[in-house]
Amino acid sequence: MDEPDLFTAAAEERQTSEPGRAPLAVRMRPRTLDEVAGQRQLLKEGSPLRRLVAGSRGPAATSSVILWGPPGTGKTTLAHVISQAVEGRFVELSAITHGVKEVRAVIEGARRAVGMSGRETVLFLDEIHRFSKAQQDSLLPAVENRWVTLIAATTENPYFSVISPLLSRSLLLTLESLTDEDIRALLRRAVTDERGLAGSVQLTQEAEDHLVRLAGGDARRALTTLEAAAGAALEKGEAELTLATTETAVNQAAVRYDKDGDQHYDVASALIKSIRGSDVDATLHYLARMIEAGEDPRFIARRLMISASEDVGLADPTALQTAVAAAQAVALIGFPEARIILSQAAIALALAPKSNAAYLAIDAALADVRQGLAGAVPPHLRDAHYGGAGKLGHGKGYQYPHDLPEGIAAQQYAPDAVHGKEYYRPTRRGGEARYADIVEWTRGRLRDE
Numbered sequence: 001m002d003e004p005d006l007f008t009a010a011a012e013e014r015q016t017s018e019p020g021r022a023p024l025a026v027r028m029r030p031r032t033l034d035e036v037a038g039q040r041q042l043l044k045e046g047s048p049l050r051r052l053v054a055g056s057r058g059p060a061a062t063s064s065v066i067l068w069g070p071p072g073t074g075k076t077t078l079a080h081v082i083s084q085a086v087e088g089r090f091v092e093l094s095a096i097t098h099g100v101k102e103v104r105a106v107i108e109g110a111r112r113a114v115g116m117s118g119r120e121t122v123l124f125l126d127e128i129h130r131f132s133k134a135q136q137d138s139l140l141p142a143v144e145n146r147w148v149t150l151i152a153a154t155t156e157n158p159y160f161s162v163i164s165p166l167l168s169r170s171l172l173l174t175l176e177s178l179t180d181e182d183i184r185a186l187l188r189r190a191v192t193d194e195r196g197l198a199g200s201v202q203l204t205q206e207a208e209d210h211l212v213r214l215a216g217g218d219a220r221r222a223l224t225t226l227e228a229a230a231g232a233a234l235e236k237g238e239a240e241l242t243l244a245t246t247e248t249a250v251n252q253a254a255v256r257y258d259k260d261g262d263q264h265y266d267v268a269s270a271l272i273k274s275i276r277g278s279d280v281d282a283t284l285h286y287l288a289r290m291i292e293a294g295e296d297p298r299f300i301a302r303r304l305m306i307s308a309s310e311d312v313g314l315a316d317p318t319a320l321q322t323a324v325a326a327a328q329a330v331a332l333i334g335f336p337e338a339r340i341i342l343s344q345a346a347i348a349l350a351l352a353p354k355s356n357a358a359y360l361a362i363d364a365a366l367a368d369v370r371q372g373l374a375g376a377v378p379p380h381l382r383d384a385h386y387g388g389a390g391k392l393g394h395g396k397g398y399q400y401p402h403d404l405p406e407g408i409a410a411q412q413y414a415p416d417a418v419h420g421k422e423y424y425r426p427t428r429r430g431g432e433a434r435y436a437d438i439v440e441w442t443r444g445r446l447r448d449e
Contacts, residue, residue, distance in 0.1 A: 028223055033049065065150070079092070301327035413446070
């Protein structure tokens with residue numbers, strides 16, 4: 001059977017004879033590694049990718065590679081650059097549309113090429129995580145014997161989605177979401193480059209900022225939305241791509257939100273105050289504004305963790321656990337799915353009973369300490385485990401609470417300067433009512449009342 005190729009004859013003809021009909025993201029696909037946006041950590045001089053593209057020999061150059069990263073970070077782009085650089089055969093398969101039959105055909109062809117002419121085969125396998133364990137097993141002999149150099153791409157964690165034998169025989173390279181500056185540079189190049197818009201429109205700062213926010217670190221999305229907006233401007237005979245035209249073309253209003261300016265702090269403040277006020281709908285509105293504006297999900301998660309202690313506290317002791325779990329999940333997952341996790345945590349906090357007693361308690365204790373109300377530790381509480389401590393009276397008269405029936409010893413714990421101070425004043429809202437009863441009971445026992 002004919003082996004699948006990275007570029008079919010039809011695609012080649014279409015891109016050669018009618019380049020303007022190819023999508024902007026295809027036309028702007030980098031031709032060299034130097035044109036690749038972002039991924040500086042993978043493109044340093046002497047890196048495996050550089051060596052592979054340069055045709056270097058040796059273990060670092062011929063290792064199979066697994067590219068792991070979110071959509072739009074350049075996995076297929078890197079494969080495209082390699083396909084133009086290698087002198088041997090370059091074959092592309094997708095785990096969505098191909099199976100073991102096609103894999104074996106490519107491997108057999110690669111074996112013949114090595115045996116007859118020493119010609120190398122580079123196999124790019126997209127979405128490898130969609131292959132079953134058995135399908136991935138079919139790649140092992142070819143990778144083990146280096147009949148092919150495998151370049152596999154995945155958006156899923158390869159430690160869970162790729163079989164261990166294949167993972168151990170490959171070099172794992174992690175791609176990161178592009179930064180705003182990476183996307184901005186990509187947009188500007190597409191506007192001026194002959195392969196792109198060739199200067200047919202000028203991009204205003206507001207429109208550029210909006211496109212950067214919409215991209216969310218995805219290069220393909222950035223170029224797709226730019227092409228739609230530029231097309232709308234040109235249809236209206238406008239040489240300048242404005243924010244209004246961009247909003248209309250992509251059917252998405254620009255969020256007035258500056259991640260480094262007042263809106264960043266104003267909206268974050270409104271989110272927390274809505275949680276504190278138990279308005280779940282307002283909470284979700286401000287959360288949505290932050291998400292839509294491209295706010296760092298880790299920043300949002302940190303704010304929720306603070307709110308869980310400051311505003312909910314012991315009225316719902318599980319609130320902090322929920323917020324921490326959300327922060328951990330967000331760090332592992334990222335957008336767009338992280339929006340669901342943040343929503344769950346924000347709703348839980350907004351609807352939880354509220355108490356700032358823990359917040360007020362530590363601040364009251366800190367205020368006394370800063371005013372000099374510290375004093376010596378009572379002698380019976382001092383460390384008595386070293387030689388000579390007994391002669392100093394350390395530990396003398398200390399009552400071990402576990403030896404007493406109720407587990408409470410009526411003895412002084414605080415220094416004289418703050419003895420009798422009550423910093424923690426629990427509410428009787430939610431789960432904190434239980435703590436209020438406990439505090440009342442223990443304080444009475446400590447004073448032998």
